[in-house]
Each structure stands twice: as structure tokens, then as C-alpha cells.
Amino acid sequence: MRFLENLSLYKKLLLSFLIVISLSYVAIFLSVNALNNFNDKITFIVDNDIETLINSLKSRRLIVELRMLEKELFVPANETEKSKNLFNISTAQEELANRFNTISKLSLDPQTSKGMEQFTNNYRAYNLTLKNVMVLIADGKTKEAIVLSRTKGNEEAEAVLISAAYVTTALEKKFKVANAETDVLYDAQIKITIIFSLSVFLLSLILAWVISRSIVARVKQLINTTKVIAKGDYSVKASVKGADEIGELATAIDTMQDKLLSSHQEMDSQAWLKAGIARINKVILGQEDLHGLASKIINEIIEFIGAQVGAVYLLKDVDNDVVLSLSATYACSSSNDAPSEFKYGEGLVGQVALSRKQILIEDAPKHYLRVISGLGETSPRSICVTPLLFEENLQGVMEIGTVKYLNKLELDYIAQVSEVVATAFEIAMAQEKMQIQQEKMRVQQIELEEANDKLRDLDQMKTNFLSTVSHELRTPLTSVIGFARIMQKKFESVLFPALADNPDKKVQKAMRQVMDNTSIIVEEGQRLTTLINDVLDLAKMEAGRVDWNICELQIEDIIDRGIASTSSLFADKPV
Template sequence: MKVDREYITGHDFQVHNLSNDIEKNLLDMEDSQRGYVITGDAKYLIPYNNGYSSWKENYNKLRQLIMDNPRQVQNLEKIKTNIELWIAEAGDPVLSMKKDNNNSGIIEFYKLDIGKKYTDQLRSQLAAFRSTELSFTEARSQQLIRDNEVLLSILNTIWIVVSAIAVLIALITSSSIVNTIKQVTGSIKHIATSKGDLSMRVEVKTKDEVGDLAEITNELLSKLEEQNWINTQITDMATTFQGVTEMKLLTQSFINRIAGLVEAHYGVLYLRKIADKKDLLIRFASYAGQADGVGVESFRMGEGLVGQSASENRILILNQLPDDYIKVTSGLGHTAPKQIIVAPIIFEKNVLAVMELASLNEFTKLQRELLEQIAEPFGVTLHNAASRTEIENLYSESQTMAEELQAQTEELQTQAEELQVQTEELRSTNEHLEEQNLFAEQKSFEVEQARKELELYAEQLQQSSQYKSEFLANMSHELRTPLNSLLILSQFLVENANGTLNTDEQEYARIINSSGNDLLSLINDILDLSKVEAGKLEIEIAAVNLTELPHVMERNFTPIAKQRNLQFRIIQHPGLPSLIFSDEQRLQQILKNLLSNAFKFTESGAVTLSIRKADPLEANIALPDASTANVIAFSVSDTGIGIPVNKRILIFEAFQQVDGKTERKYGGTGLGLSISREFANLLGGRIALESEEGKGSTFTLYIPCLHNPSSMEMVTMYAESSATAVSALELSEAPSEAPAIDNLIIPETKPAVIHQSIFGGKQVLVVDDDVRNIFALTKALEMQGMRVLTAHNGRQCLDMLDLHKEIDIVLMDIMMPEMDGYQTMRHIRRDPQLNEMPIIALTAKAMKYDREKCLEAGASDYISKPINLEQLFSVMRVWFSKS
């Protein structure tokens, strides 16, 4: 019976406790998962990982306890299956999606909420499991009662046997004890017929061996009655408090019940809690207390008898209490108690609470034994109630978090709808990249084979590239030389200083001048494109004022917009930095090319330049290697003809246009977008296109928003990666002219003003092997009041200087037969008398290092052909002023 009682108070309560622990582990994992999904903070995964390892340990312990019950083992297996399904289908997948930042997957998952089905099933299964186990507990209690009855039957049998033996002994030894034996057997029969009533005793009338037997029997019955009473009270308490979850009600009910059982007249129960990081025993319930409370409010561990009892985990008994210790009060008066017991309530050797009881009488041995044996079973109940309370609190918190998660889910859904279009674009891009990767893998072997062949041709390609560069440089000279005279003379005709041309002739001159400028732009574009292809275009990084850039574009294109009756808008979005570091010349050239195209292909409506910081997603798509927080977007939008889908890649190729037919409506060479794309790559940027045929186009230039020159390492890397051949070709130092627009009318210009105070009477020596250039320059200089001498090569120049020491300035062409300009200038500088004479170098080759080379040879200044007369006159005025 003791084993059965311990089984009920130990095994059954442990089964209930472990089932509650498994449920708490699952709730911890579910709450931890939601917390991590909401915050993304890894610390919220600690309860999940703890619960993940703890539930299996609790499951194994619980299964070991119920191995003798196949039905409960089967129920427990179902619970295990549901937990594993929840982890596999709802727990780990959501965490994996969160770690991969798959927010859309998480949203879709919580729309279905597969995990809720499993958690609901688990709660019902665990409740059914505990209900079944409770029924088993009740059955065992009934069995204990039946065992008690069996014990009585056994005792009856024993007594019958004893009686029989006693009768036999009495008959054998002495007939004098017959009456006593009959009396003992009669008493035993009375006990046997009382159906478990152990209160009956054998009447002892003799002091012989039979009397001793009767006394021992009475003592045994008393022990059994006391133990039966204790077991009954413990079982009743376990059953009564099984469903109580509210801690205040549970502790108050317990102190009331136990005080009545041990006949205590005063009592208080202290519950162990952690408050303000202190381990305290706090008064939680009292029996027969007064309005102002019973006892001290709280104790620390080891403080006072209450704290000492908790610290040592043992019962303390106080006798002979002073009169002023505490008063037991009733309606008729008050008095001091006679004895106090302080007893801890434990669970798994840990003190959960301490009860202190006072009585007007000394506690009996039976009462003390009840207090000792009730401490651990009630500790199990107290622990289960605390666990259930914690589970309910966690569930409440999870509900609150679920509501917050729902609100955030709605926000995420709104953002997801906004990102859906961009996601589709990314998916399309990814598919395209996957196809390219597959193609690259297939071609890797072929590339390896071709690499060896390419190495054989590398030297030939390098030499070919050098020939190409030299050819373009020489061709530049050959084209610019006649173009120089064409532009100068046509400008004279446009100005019509003598008034000898009629209106039609002036218009012819304007067309000739405009065509010459178009030819110059074409030459510059070809040289720019060849330079980029050769990998020799260098970028010069400096501060770019973003507040000044719109004014530059406005000055260049507002007249064009007015001429074509178009609106021209420039929008600067807030949040732009005032300065960035980039190549201002290349940046302006890209924007000029894009605006030029926009005006060219727009007949009505508006052209808009928008400058803004790209949003992070847009920046990440456009420039994956750049910081998403530092990308500037320059968008040029128009309401023109638009671009068909099949032409959107083609237009970025050299000499290609949207309308590329022979009878096309729009002019131009088709080099602007190709050059702009290459320049954008060199700046570490990219040009994106959005267009709808018949409604217009938007070209967007994305460049990294650099804040210091050292940030150009990435741009330099892009520039170096584009170098595919070695070339000596260099761009002209002169800035690019504003883009030419079809049907642009050159406005009337007034004749040049003669600066008699500076140019008048000055003698100029023009050295050039092209008579057309000599003729054009001579006319221009004479119109300024200067006297002009000419020479066709370097030797004639030296001869003229020997004859005319009064020459004030020399205009020196570089590429001439017999003796070029470099050699001629070196000879001139050797003459001390001519060492200070200004020499302005004029060249059509327009190589980057020509300026330095000319200055080294002895030139005072440098101007590239075709010559801008205003620039030439400005330089001459400077040198005349110095001399």
C-alpha cells in the first residue's frame, strides 16, 4: 500500500508535470519563432533551441514512466508525431525563410498557418492525455482502497489463524486462558465485520502472552489507521487541487485545508519568487489572519526561521513561545500559541514555498508526519500551477505578438505589392543570367582552347591597334586641316562684314558653317569612341557641383527648347548632396548627348531632366557593386517618338539609330548613345532605358555618389577592365561643343571689333603648309588690324625670322614637311634674341599629350584645330599684354 501511495504521489504527478513541460516547450518554440520572425534578432531563437532540445528529453522521461500502459504510449507517440510535424512543416521552414530574408514566403506561410493546426491538435491531445492519466490516478486510488480492504481480509485471516492457534495452544497448555482467547477472537471478528473500520480495538483483560498479542494488534491497527488517514488526506488534496491554476486561490485553499487537518489556529504561507534580482520568500496566503496581515511581508533565503527552513530544506519546531510572540485571536479573546512548525514545500529537492503554522496545543506525531509527507505532493501541484500560469501568460503574450505580427504582415503585404513588379524584373534578369551562366559553362572549354590561339594573335592585335590609332590621329589631322579653313572662312561669310552678300548667300554660308561643325562633332565622336575601345580614355576625378550642373544644362538647351517650341524642365529632388567626385566633363557630355537626342526626337511636348538619389532596390538592380545608399540617378525624359522593343539594345551600338533607314527623318551619326554608354561604364555607372513607342522615352544614368577622390578605386577598376588594346590615340584637350541640332539656325553676328589698342600694327608670322589655312588666318588677322607674314614650312619660318626681327608673334603649325613645328620651335628658342617671343602652336592632330609636347619644344601656348577665332584672339591678347 505504501508503494501504491508513492506511485500515485510520485509517478502520477510526475507524468502530469512532464506532459505540461512538453506543452510548455512547444509554446516556447512557437513564441520564440514568432519573436524572431518579427524582430530578426537571433537572441529570440534561444527559447526555440532550448525547447527543441528539452521536449525530446521530457518525452523520453514521460515515455519511460508510462511504458506499462500501451494505450498512453500510443497517445504519446501521436503527440510526438504532431510535434515533429510542426517542427518540420511550421517551425524550421519559417526560420529558414527568415534567415534567407524570404519575407514573401513567410507571409504566404502565415496565410495558410499550417502550424496552428498542429498546435491545436497538440493541445487537445495533451489535454486528453492528462485526462486519461487522471482517470488512471483515480483508478489507482480506488485500487488502494480495495487493497486496504484486502489487507483487512488478510488481517482477518491472520487473526483467524492466530485464534485457531491460540485455541489449540489454550487447549493444550491451559484451559484457564480459553475465555481470554474467546474474547480476543470475538474482538477480531468484530473488526473484520466492520468493513475497514480500524477504530475498533481488542479489549485486553489479561497481562499474559495473549494480552501482549492483543496490545500488539491494537498498536498495529493504530499505525495502519494513522497511515491510512495520511494517505487519504494526501490523495484527497491531490484530487482537489488538480485543476486549480490560479496561484492565489491554490495557496489560500491549501493553507486553509492543512490548518484544519493539523488543528492549527494560525498560519501563513510564503511563496518563493525572484523580485528585483533578489531570491525572496513573499507572504502569499494566511489562515485566521487579521486585517493588517499576518507575519512579516517577505524573507530572504536564510533570513529568519522561514528563510532558514527554506535554506536547509527541513522542518523547524518552536516550543515554549513567549507571550508577546503572536496572539491567536477569537471573538472572546486572544492567547499565545504553544507550538509553531515551519515546514518547506519542495519540488525535485527545490524549495517552492514555506508554511508556518501555530497551535494552542502541541502538534501530534501524526500531524507532524502529515506535514512532512504533504510537502512534496503539494510541491508538484504548486509547480504545475506555476507552469500553467506561465504557459497562459506566454500564450497571452503570443496572442499580442500575433496581433502585432498581423499588423506588420499587412504592411509587408502592401510593400510586397509594390515590390512585385520589380521582383518580376529581377526574376527575368535572373533567368537571363542563368542562361548566360549555362552558356558560359558550355563555352568554357572552347574558350580555353581559343585562349591559346588568342595569345598567338595578341602581338598582331597590339600592332594592329597601334596602326589604327596612328591612322585615326593622322586622319584627324588631315580632316581638321581643311575643316579649319572651311569654318573660319564660312564664319567670315556669315558675319558679312562688308555687306556684299544677299540673304540667300548668307544662308548658304550658315549651312556651310553648320555642316562644318557637324563634321567636327563627327570627328570628335569617332575619336572618342575609338579611344574608349582602345582602353586609353582616362578619367579625371574632381569635385562636381550638383547645384551648378542644372544651370549649365539650362544655358545650353533652353535656346533649343524655345526654338523648337518645347518645354524644358529641370527637377532637383531633395536629399541630394551638394558635391560628388566624378569626371565632370564626361558626366556633362553624357547628359548633353541624352538631352540632344531627347530634343532631336521630340516634336511636341516636353523634355525633362530629373536629378535624384536612387532608392536602395533600384540602386541594387542598376549597380549591384555600389553602395545602395550612394547612387545618383540622372533621368532624361521626353514625349517623342519612343523606341520599339527590338531597337532598345541596337541603339546603343555605334552608327545605329531608331530610324536607321536611308530615307530616315532624323539626322545624326548614331554615336552619341554608344559613347555615352562607354563613358557611363568608365564612371562606374550604367544607363537604363524605359520607353513606349509613340509616347516617349526615359534614359536614366546611374553613377556612384562618391564623396572623395579615393573612392574612385571601383571606377578605376571598371576603366581598366575596358582596356582591350594598346593605342596611342588621345582625346583633344578642348571641351566638347554643345550638340548640333537639326535645322539649327545660326543667329546673325556682328562684325568683329578691331582691337586697335592691342592688335593694331602687330606683325604676325603664320607658319602652315596648307595654303587654305594660311589664307583663312591671314584674312582673320588682317581684319584685326595686324600685318601678316607667311611661311610654308619650318625652314622658311627660320628664314623669315632672320629677315624680320620685328615679328611680334608666331602662329606655328605642328605637322609640316621637311621640318615640323617641334623642330622649328626648338631652333627658335636657341636664339637668345627670340627666346621671349610668343609662339602659339596650332595642330589638328589633337593628341592628349600634344600640349605638353608643344610646351616642351618651346611653345608659349597651344590651340587645337579647327581654330576658334575668339579663342585665338583671346590667347593673343594675353601674350601681347605680357610682352
């Protein structure tokens, strides 16, 4: 049997021809033709339909990824993250275009072709809506973009996924039909072999049966393998050995299965990562308290990857020194003697902060860190300490411990989620600083209002004082001016006419001095009254309600008035 498996189909049929010349020619022709048809069909499935299935599955995955990237457009982010998100969207759209272009070059049956046409049209409609959403966001119309995404975008995305599922279903049905056709070919081959075997000698019958058996059993095994693969189980292998065409076909099916399995695993991994990032984003939204945010984040990460303990350390200023202070923990023992603050380079936490590189410890020493439950305690096998970096600026350090070994996918998740977490902490810290500044401004505003109230009280006291002083000055001044005017009139009407004929020069001089001094008293009294009125108008001046009259004055008049008003002071002095 091993000998026959290592012979090619041509040699097997040639051996039958040598045994039964008369019937072998027809049997060879029919068998080769049937097997070629079978091989062509399987080859077509491998080269065409399977390729179509792979591209449709990847296109479906890219649609889901596009949808997730579209939702990330509404998450507050800096320009770097926005650019990165737009680049990822552009990359996904370009890869989708390549997938559709590849499928368009393949030979498809009418049903699959119709499904792909619907798939393509639905995607173009959704892609146009996505571009409109991006334009609205770029124009600052985020609310309109969200409404468009959640209404028309959701409907079109769902239509794309439904059409993708339709194509996948159509291909699976096609695989089933292909399996049925191969079964028909198989049955026909058996019947032809049996019919011609009846007319040959017993030896040719036995030989034909052995040869057909070596072919049929392996072909049937391949058929069963393709059926299992068509149902979505990509872990099965076509365990058919041999150096003939069937062996080559089995090798091709195994290669196809490996590609499908790898693609399926990659899609599952990416979907798992995206789901984890989406859950973190959901936790971050609406959370403003820094420590509350840290607690929710470490809880979500621990639960998502199935870890047991964890902690988050954030930067803090202590006595003008920057340290990493414990902000939130998950299932950490209160009896742990580990410090709650680390300086740069101190311990693993400080070393990660200093180097800004992730550190992974496996098979940690006993008592390094304990995982405690109600029934006992154990030590974690893996401890991952990750820096939280926002645009190369350190925000904190996250430490996670598990009783299992962390795989590459989980480490990728921790690395990716650390960027999102760092961004959230940066925003939360900025908001906290802004609230502190607002509180300081509020206190300063209250102090300023109190100071203004005190100034207004002082101004009122000043105004009252000036008003009182001005009133006390005006009352006697009015009497002085009145008496001076009476004296001036009495002098002019009674005393001066009586003394006008007195020849004494001293009397005449004294009369003139009295007249001048009396006039000075009246004029200076009136000027002092004007000054008092001006003092009473200080409040108006401070309120800006006084109109200034700017005019030119003769300096000679000012000098003459000053000399006249003070001349009596120098009368008895040798000046």
C-alpha cells in the first residue's frame, strides 16, 4: 500500500493498463478525467474561493476596525492622537480598497459576485458617510458628526457587515455544493471502476480495487477535511501522506488551513485589543477626580486581563521634589511594607520612571508580592511595571501582578492601554490644576471686593470730613465777608467824605490803606469761598463729573493780587 501511495496517478493507471489492456484504456481515461475535474475543482476552491473568503473576512474585520476608529474620533485627544487616528483610518480604507480590488480580479459565481457588488456598494456609501463625519469634526461640528455617525453611519455600517456575512454564507454554501460535486465524481469513479472490474480477471479486479482504494480513501479524507474547514474549524489538518498528486493536494489544503487559522487568530487578537481599549475609553469618559480615575482604570485593566493585583503611582511634588506617589491599588494587602512613594531610580517603580521602559519579572521571588484570598495566599508569577507616557512626558507608573505568565497579546494590551491611560491622567491633572487656579482666583476676587468696599468707605468718610470742614469754614467766612462789605460801604459813604478835606497826609494815606485793605478782605474772602466750593466738589471730580475750564491768565494780575493781599504784613518791617 505504501508503494502505491508513492506512485503517481499516471503510474498507477499505467500499471492497470499493463494488466488489462482492453479495458484499462477506457478506465484510465475516465479516471484521469474525473480526477482532473476533481483536482481542478479543489484547486479552484483553494486559489479562488478560499482567497475570496479570506479577503471578505479581512474586509469585514477592517469594517469593524473602521467603525471603532470612527468612534475614537469623538474622544478628546491631542493633535498627535488625532493625526494617528486619521492615519489609521486612511490605512484601513486603503487596505479595504486593495481587498476589493483583489476580489474583483477573481472568478466568482453569479451569487457571490452579486453579494460582493452589494458589499462594495454598501461600503462606498458608508465610506462617504465616514468622510462626511470627518469633515464635520474638522469644522468643529462634533454634535452633528455624532448624530450622523449614530444614525446613518450605524445603518450603513450594519448594511456593510450584513452584506459581508452574505458573501461569507454564499461561499460556505458554495463549498458545500463543491463537496457534493466531488462526492458525485467520487461515486461515478467508483461505479466506472466496478463496471470495468467485473469484466476483467480476478487479478485485475483485486489490483484495481487496491489502486482505487489507495486513491479513494485519501480523497475521501480530503473531502472530510474540506468540509470541516468549510464549517469554520481551521485547526484540522489533512493527514494524507504521499508523493503523488493527492499528497500535493493535501499539502495545498494544509497551507490554506494554516493561512486561514493565522488570519482568524490575528483577527481575534486585534478584536480583543480593540475591545479592551474601548472599555478603557468608556471608563475614562466622565471621570474628573484623579484618584477615582486611577482606581477605575486599574480595576478595569486587572479584570480584563485576569490579573490579581495592581497599583498606580502618579507624579507628585513633595517639598519641591518630584516623587511617584501611590494613587490607587487593586487587591493589595494593607500589611505590605512597600513604600507608598518612590523617587526616580528607587525600586522597580523608580527605575521604570527613570528609564521610561517597561520591566517584566517572571517567577518573582517568594514574599516579593503576595496575592491574598480568604483561603490562603500565593506569589505572582509575572510582575509587569509599565511607564505611563504622554508625548514622552511621564505621568506615572502602573504595576500589575498575575499568578500566570503574561503572554505577548496581554503585554501588547498593557503597552497600548498605557498610552490611553497616560492621556487620561494628563487631562485629569490639567483639570485639577485649573480648578485650583479657579479657586485661587475666586478667593482673590473676594479679597479684592472687600478691599474695594473698604476704599469706598474711606472715600465716603473723606467726603463727609471735607463737607463738614467746608461748612465750618464757610459759616465764619460769610460773616467776615459781610462785615467787610459793610465797613467798606460805611467808609465810602460816611467816614471818607468827612475826612476828604483833612490836609494831613498821614490821614490821607491811612484812608487809602483802609480802602485797599477792605477791598482785599472782600476779594480774598470771595476767593476763599470759591476754594471751599471747589473742595466740596472733590467727590464730583473723583467721579469725573466736573468740567475743567482751561484758559489763559495774566501773570501780572496774579503777582499784583499776591502783593496786595500781603502788603499789610510788610508795613511795619524794613522790606
